[in-house]
Amino acid sequence: MLLSESYAKKQWTSHERKAAQARAFTENREYILPLRLDDTKIDGILDTTGYIDYRKVHLEKVIDLIVKKIYQYNRDNGITYEIVKVEDVFQKQAIGVNRGRPITDKDMTTECPACGTMQLLSEASLSLDEDDTIYTCKNGCQPIVVVSRPGLVAWPGRGYRLGEHAIRNTRNIYVKTENMRVPMIINASKAALMKLRPSS
Structure with a gap:
């Protein structure tokens, strides 16, 4: 109310x-x-x-409380969330559609900050944390990319808004298909894994 x-x-x-x-x-x-x-x-x-x-x-805290309440209601009533991949977000936003085939997680490379392993997003393991999709390093080190729940605000340094989702990546993501001369870069978000917005 x-x-x-x-x-x-x-x-x-x-x-x-x-x-x-x-x-x-x-x-x-x-x-x-x-x-x-x-x-x-x-x-x-x-x-x-x-x-x-x-x-x-702060508005972010209000949104978080509302989302938690909705999440709890959904869980209590058997409403589940689904994994949303970075490639799904790209396709919803029609990113790369004029370059031939759709861009997929197999076209995106990033580095794990913990072990330094370069890997395709398709090699990372996927899981849900409430309604955020988590990409974890293929060696199990730590999360490397988060696709936020719909509607989450991407504050400066935490991620990039693409349609209804925000992408939060700990290291640069390099996007390159066979039809691209140079890769597209999604710059790293220094606060990608922070749960709460720092007070200013």
Whole structure:
């Protein structure tokens, strides 16, 4: 619930709040995530009700909390996420389509920062961390590339936004097909593996 002066003035928000509170009571679990935008008093919301204050919490943290709540709901209800490869992101954005065949993970090379092994993305092992796709060094050292969940903000130094996903890579990714004279480079993200945005 986005608690604000506008929220308090609308009839449908009151109906929405009552329905959500009834469901939370019936299911006897945390269900509502109030986000306070200003200090307007909202009927039915006690001063002791926990909430997030948008004025005091960084937007990235708000997004992360919402995503975690949705993830938990999906997990509780059997909704699963799928691995999204870098090649999938490229194809959705039509990157390289005018160069012949689609670009695949077999056309992308990067280095593991831990062991220094150069490898194709297709050689790395793939897994899911909640709803992020993780490419791990083929030697098992560490993650080398992360394809973010849809909608994640790519802050400076953490990755590159391509459509609904962000790609976060610990070392440069060199993209080259047989039809390309020079490789395309996705520069390394210095904060590629950071979970939380550093405070400024």
